[in-house]
Amino acid sequence: MFGTSGVRGPVGEAVTADLALDVGRALATDGAETVVVGRDARDSGRMLTRALVAGLTECGANVIDVGVEATPTVARAVAREDADAGVVVTASHNPAPDNGIKLWTASGRAFGDERNDRIAEIVEAEAFEFAGHDAIGTAEQRETEIGGDARRRHERALREGVPLPDDLSVVVDLGNGVGRVTADALHAAGCDVETLNGQRDGRFPGRPSEPTAANCETACEVAAATDADLGIVHDGDADRMMAVDERGRFVAGDALLALFARREASAGDRVAVPVDTSLLVADALAEVGAEVTYTPVGDAYVAAEAAKPGVAFGGEPSGAWIWPERTPCPDGPLAACVLTALVGSEGSLAAMVDDLPEYPIRRDSVRTDAKAAVVERVAEVAAAEYEDVSSLDGVRVETDAGWFLVRASGTEPLVRITAEARDEGDAEALFKTARDLIERAANDAS
Numbered sequence: 001m002f003g004t005s006g007v008r009g010p011v012g013e014a015v016t017a018d019l020a021l022d023v024g025r026a027l028a029t030d031g032a033e034t035v036v037v038g039r040d041a042r043d044s045g046r047m048l049t050r051a052l053v054a055g056l057t058e059c060g061a062n063v064i065d066v067g068v069e070a071t072p073t074v075a076r077a078v079a080r081e082d083a084d085a086g087v088v089v090t091a092s093h094n095p096a097p098d099n100g101i102k103l104w105t106a107s108g109r110a111f112g113d114e115r116n117d118r119i120a121e122i123v124e125a126e127a128f129e130f131a132g133h134d135a136i137g138t139a140e141q142r143e144t145e146i147g148g149d150a151r152r153r154h155e156r157a158l159r160e161g162v163p164l165p166d167d168l169s170v171v172v173d174l175g176n177g178v179g180r181v182t183a184d185a186l187h188a189a190g191c192d193v194e195t196l197n198g199q200r201d202g203r204f205p206g207r208p209s210e211p212t213a214a215n216c217e218t219a220c221e222v223a224a225a226t227d228a229d230l231g232i233v234h235d236g237d238a239d240r241m242m243a244v245d246e247r248g249r250f251v252a253g254d255a256l257l258a259l260f261a262r263r264e265a266s267a268g269d270r271v272a273v274p275v276d277t278s279l280l281v282a283d284a285l286a287e288v289g290a291e292v293t294y295t296p297v298g299d300a301y302v303a304a305e306a307a308k309p310g311v312a313f314g315g316e317p318s319g320a321w322i323w324p325e326r327t328p329c330p331d332g333p334l335a336a337c338v339l340t341a342l343v344g345s346e347g348s349l350a351a352m353v354d355d356l357p358e359y360p361i362r363r364d365s366v367r368t369d370a371k372a373a374v375v376e377r378v379a380e381v382a383a384a385e386y387e388d389v390s391s392l393d394g395v396r397v398e399t400d401a402g403w404f405l406v407r408a409s410g411t412e413p414l415v416r417i418t419a420e421a422r423d424e425g426d427a428e429a430l431f432k433t434a435r436d437l438i439e440r441a442a443n444d445a446s
Helices: 017-029 044-058 071-080 113-125 149-161 180-189 217-225 253-264 279-286 299-306 332-346 349-354 371-385 424-445
Strands: 007-010 034-039 062-068 085-089 098-104 139-141 169-173 192-196 230-234 241-245 270-274 291-295 311-315 361-367 388-390 395-398 402-408 414-421
Touching (some): 062 071, 071 098, 180 192, 241 253, 253 270, 253 279, 253 311, 279 291
Parallel strands (some): 034 085
Antiparallel strands (some): 361 414, 402 414
16 A cells, blocks of 8 residues: 555546545554644645545544645755644645545654554454444644744745755745745845746646656746756645756766765765666765665665664655654755855855766666566566676675666556666666566566
């Protein structure tokens, strides 16, 4: 039921009011007495949130509904409200027809596999513990037209926790999502902020929700055509943050991860990264005497590793960034402020990116309804043909030339391919090898 980022899929198919009702019932049955609830801007979120709240209160939980807010805003509110859990109704970067449900612990960290499995087991067994008529939970709504207390507190935490410059020009592309707190914090600090796609609209008319280079061409054009010092782009729920430099170039996620990691880590520290991360990050950390520690792909896994002693930072090339001493969830607005502060102190995002070595990396996806069987078959073939094979998440093969990774998407019917080497020809050869393995596995699975 749960993937790497909660429940997610098409509304009316994988995600329904019945499911939201049952997840609410299960969460309360599992012991959550006070639950913070929020959602992104998708219209389907209204229906799903009502069902979720009904399930929670039906089984005795009290609900604090903070309304339409960024996922990190909601996650931060869980600990502040001394709640037992949090729920965000969001499909994050997925397209408009999708929605989802993501669960948060009392500390504001995403549920891990064990707790997600426990909720799924209660739902599947319909083992709900309903409250009596005199023990039904309450629901307090805190949503207002101008934004609630949760957002104001998030913004204040950003301004108080990050030494923001007051003389930069920043393009902020909200992608019709709920990441307004970024623009508010930068503006309050004195930055000149140009917003794009600032109107909340869960249909995402301005651009697709996922902040990729192809989807963020307008932000790149505006940054290049103006005196902007950098650009910030968010996905629909603002847990992700990607960037554009002052020349209008979309900054690769691996480069951002290297910059953040090198800034946060010192000698002896570790940085948590998923198995599809570029060698660039390990090399950047080696310069300061730190090293990477690999996790499965998914911000929940990175967050869990980042909570361990000696881990200074965690991040994913897809745009999830975690500062464990500040907040245990991916916080796109926090990342935006930290990057703006870094540009303010260093002077040029383009120069920082250009100083990093360039390693050719290839990423692509193959659509298949048999993703688990395909990856399982790839693992069998790779184990027979290669010496250095890891199954931490999918199949990662290390060679003298570089590495490639084949893994099933946790949220979509896709098998993802990543291949990297220090030489262009080697990267292409590894990528072709990985794709050929998938094609052979798909034929075997059909």
